Amino acid sequence: MEPTAEQLLWMYETMQVIREYEEVMAKVYLEGKLPPHIQKGLAFDIGSGPVPGEMHLAAGQEPVAVGVCAHLRKEDTVVGTHRPHHFAIAKGVPLKEMTAEIFGRATGLGRGKGGHMHLFDAEHKFSCSGIVGASLPPAVGAALAARKLGKDWVAVAFFGDGAANQGTFHESLNLAALWKLPVVFVCEDNKWAISVAKGMSTAIASNADRSTAYGIPGVRVEKNDAVEVFEVGGEAVARARRGDGPSLIEVKTDRYFGHFQGDAELYRPKGEVEELRRNDPIPALAAHLRARGLLDEAGDAAIRARVQRVVTEAYEFARSSPYPESAEAAQHVFV
Amino acid sequence: MEPTAEQLLWMYETMQVIREYEEVMAKVYLEGKLPPHIQKGLAFDIGSGPVPGEMHLAAGQEPVAVGVCAHLRKEDTVVGTHRPHHFAIAKGVPLKEMTAEIFGRATGLGRGKGGHMHLFDAEHKFSCSGIVGASLPPAVGAALAARKLGKDWVAVAFFGDGAANQGTFHESLNLAALWKLPVVFVCEDNKWAISVAKGMSTAIASNADRSTAYGIPGVRVEKNDAVEVFEVGGEAVARARRGDGPSLIEVKTDRYFGHFQGDAELYRPKGEVEELRRNDPIPALAAHLRARGLLDEAGDAAIRARVQRVVTEAYEFARSSPYPESAEAAQHVFV
Amino acid sequence: MALATGTRTLTMAQAISEAIGQEMERDPSVFVMGEDIGKYGGIFSATGGLLDRFGPERIMDTPISESAFIGAATGAAAEGMRPIAELMFVDFFGVCMDQIYNHLAKNTYMSGGRVRLPVVLMTAIGGGYNDAAQHSQCLYATFAHMPGLKIVVPSNAYDAKGLMVSAIRDDNPVFYFFHKGIMGLPWMAYFEGSTTPVPEQPYAVPFGEARVAREGGDVTVVAVSQMVQKAVLAAEEAAKEGISAEVIDLRTLVPLDAESVARSVDKTGRLLVADEDYLNFGLTGEIAALVGERLGSIKLKAPIKRLGVPGTPIPYSRPLEQATIPQVGHLVEAMRGLMTTSVA
Amino acid sequence: MALATGTRTLTMAQAISEAIGQEMERDPSVFVMGEDIGKYGGIFSATGGLLDRFGPERIMDTPISESAFIGAATGAAAEGMRPIAELMFVDFFGVCMDQIYNHLAKNTYMSGGRVRLPVVLMTAIGGGYNDAAQHSQCLYATFAHMPGLKIVVPSNAYDAKGLMVSAIRDDNPVFYFFHKGIMGLPWMAYFEGSTTPVPEQPYAVPFGEARVAREGGDVTVVAVSQMVQKAVLAAEEAAKEGISAEVIDLRTLVPLDAESVARSVDKTGRLLVADEDYLNFGLTGEIAALVGERLGSIKLKAPIKRLGVPGTPIPYSRPLEQATIPQVGHLVEAMRGLMTTSVA
């Protein structure tokens, strides 16, 4: 399944948005959290600054998000992880409301109640969770609903290499395979689960091989490359949409930042990130686009300008949005 | 791995004990639970009679228990299921204390506090649980302890075909494989999980094939036969004992009674049990023993007499044992 | 309490399955998932007869994968379906608790009220038939403690039907607990009081409204589920000794009708909270505290009394189980105690 | 409270890892399992430095398979080992609760006391840094409600070390909860009062003995963990207004030192239970009920007051979180309220 020019350009621009978004966030997140802005004695204060809570960034992991989501429609469901921004952006979640949510503002997707790990966008059918392995069961449920509603909607569960050892992985794949539901299970293998390398947590090399335990197709994408993910993801989404049941995909990808911002990354071999960044998938896709005559300097500059603008506007929207009133804390436990 | 004469005879006699035990229990359990002994209006009263609680019988499933346990020593650990009698007997749990426990008596393994689904024998290293899928993690832990203690002990987790779809299956197999622990995972495929047939719950035909998800050996025994289980079980136990890590075995076996006593079995195709009983593994093993000249009429009669005696004595011990004092209810929450 | 027209006497199990069946007819988005809920009709018959009426696409037997199917209920509800999921025994919640309390219970809040999750979880609770420590618990207080689930604990068939109708129609997740020992099953002793006239027409019993199961002036007994039946019997016993007990059936724990409790204790001046859940850090403490917080207006005549399973797992052996779970006799004794002690 | 000899000031994180290290030296059967407890030293530094000292066979990073490794702790303990397992955040208990409460907590009882399970589960609790609904809870009351686990909730480094030593030496399962906001981490604000002198020698703080964190005569404040630190600060505020508050640090919930609470309330006649766990059906109710049960001897001057997270998940946005979790100011206000109301 070859991407069209339009799809290639969409993937390219979306990857740019994600990267820009995460790189800005990497800095914004630190605002107010470092001396001298914080309490004496602390090196870093997670509880200060404009962005609350933990922050898990996905720079480097753009291909898995755009390569799969390029095949999705608005009615398809995506469930992401604790590291959700790239999935949300690729699924079309509006950047302003998402950023406002991450800033804990009243204009956010969840009125500031959910936050970075809990982005809910019912319209664009995106959700995520801070619990490792929790994305899989609700994706199975979304697929079940699609079948009950007589729709050809597809559900995608993204999860990490660490999550592939949670019980929910097994239960969800079995259930989806048994009921032949339109789910695509996508494992992001960025090698790390916080400080634990995949080889220290997973008995076999490729989670894609676990598909045989459920009698479904399993494919591993060995390269952190949007076009390769696009091809494999396209097969799986089409298969699901046709009613032929679930698939499992594992994509090798790279985490450029720490597990969360503030992570000293003492567990990480020196130079690993620099090495990984040498195979940055964004310039790679740019080269591909250029080779195919789909991108020139001017086009690229226009994209970059758009990306800059949309990201800047999102952060500005968030910063200028009000905080929710204290009284709202008690609301929305129930509808 | 061929069984010796002694092993064959041990398996034969142990299967007889199990069968006799379960057939007696099938009747004893109903004592006092049927009209006219019970409240007006009830057809059956689970809360009356000498045996409390639910009752899951394993008649027909003897081969899996004896074929594996024939390879175990006292120091090896076995963790069983909600249907635990055959495993306990094959592991050498003393029948009297086990029966007293099942009768809720003070002389029982757990002083009457645990009961039929919760038999604990620290000396013979047997335990079980009423929670489906719960046998696997503690077996992993026992194997871990063996390694830490520098012993060549092995741990066996038995579980049902229904349990193979619990998250603990996945997590435990991965952990044991990752740490190369001496565990043997044995799935009893009796086709049913209460009323749900395996084909309605499991996306693939053989759970043994799930071993590839963990890079460990997986073997399915297609016949409900003690010698076949013995051979496959022997390989797996030896492998574990050598330090070569875990294995997964699935054994096809047959449940002769209902899921629990009192089960009307409306879900079960008519004649299924009669059909299964035609391939009863006990006469099959007797024939094998006879063919090898290891058993004659007199020997068989002697075995039967021993079996009768030991089972009868166990039930008599239980019946004649006192109930615990009410005050004991508050004891043993902590040691 | 029952409507005058078209009532028959039903067991609680029949009332529940009738409510589900009627709501399934009314609303095609309602369906049921669980273990052995199809041909078996549910181990405690809460879905009896439904497979034949609605077929396997709407009455779905699942693998023993509670995290997957309860999580799937959340996912399906977010898409507009109204799933009912049965957790066979509440005692099994530990294998799927994350999907229940971190997701089903919290997603609505975390989305600022923008995600609706009309899921009914239903489950069997309670002991009394010696099913030991892993199959006899109540545990509703745990789910009432954590926010995000409405908690329904019926004591009789009439309420069971009306509360199930409300649960299914509610746009929020509802956890519905039925006690095995009041379901009216042909294979387990039950309390007659739980089998009641039940109107054929669907009707809703609202959440958050306690019921005065028996009026009285000396002692207030607060209870739910099977314990309400025990409390009514105990009150009848106590009446013979001249003690007049009022029995309050909370019916739902979230929302909790604190005012009905306060009103009754204000009248009687004496409170007994009787519960089959664990005694410590649970329902009995909460009800006691509600009164403790209102001592500005309520004048107690006696110190508060609580009964529950006192800090031990449920033992298997029959005499031990009987001693551990509060019985009618224990309640009578506690009422007597309330009449003979007084506050400082 | 601290011994006079050989004390240095340690953070709670340092005190915990020192206790574990010393017990590991003393007893070769002690080992630790958990996520990121090796090179990372535990996300909240409870195992800092231990990998280097004891190597990967005794400080074992695990896959993200909490059911498997916590169940494995139970299995290994039954064979004579003394495992310590870290559940990274208590909020994740839902993925492994069955192994915790149906097995680790109950097997000793179900075996009639014949199976010993010397397991320490340790976990991080609490909010205050805006980590939202799935990473900010306390939840200890849930584990105190269900029988079979000892529940330890230290408020400062001295207690943290001594209670960890007791936990490791205990032959029963112990669930040990450390609040992130008192660990003294270099990346999170903490309460100074939690960083204390800590003797170098191992010492045991016994379970079931509450500590009077501050003496006073007008109001009793009962709290655990970080809330003790807030209560002490609140008491100092209140003192400026002439209110003398006594702060009781329960230190362990199971066993619970009810007598210390009763003694203090008997003296003050006023009770505030302040908690960071959910308000309803939890710790605050239990403590209130303990007093309610003792009104035969205790004479209250004011109705009981409770503070806790009031029936909502923990919101993410900073102003919402601050409003939801009881703060020093809320405690002061509640104490004022106690001084201005009276019983009927």
Ligand SMILES: Cc1ncc(C[n+]2csc(CCOP(=O)(O)OP(=O)(O)O)c2C)c(N)n1
């Ligand atoms: C059930 C559960 N256990 C542990 C955690 C803590 N935790 C958060 S992210 C993470 C690592 C996840 O690794 P992976 O799935 O590979 O995703 P990645 O962070 O690499 O994107 C862990 C252990 C959690 N959130 N949930």
Ligand SMILES: Cc1ncc(C[n+]2csc(CCOP(=O)(O)OP(=O)(O)O)c2C)c(N)n1
């Ligand atoms: C976690 C959990 N879910 C459900 C049950 C109820 N239950 C008890 S036995 C059983 C069927 C188990 O089937 P299988 O594992 O095949 O064992 P078998 O009964 O056939 O021996 C079920 C669903 C349980 N005990 N635990």
Ligand SMILES: [Mg+2]
């Ligand atoms: Mg990863």
Ligand SMILES: [Mg+2]
């Ligand atoms: Mg089976």
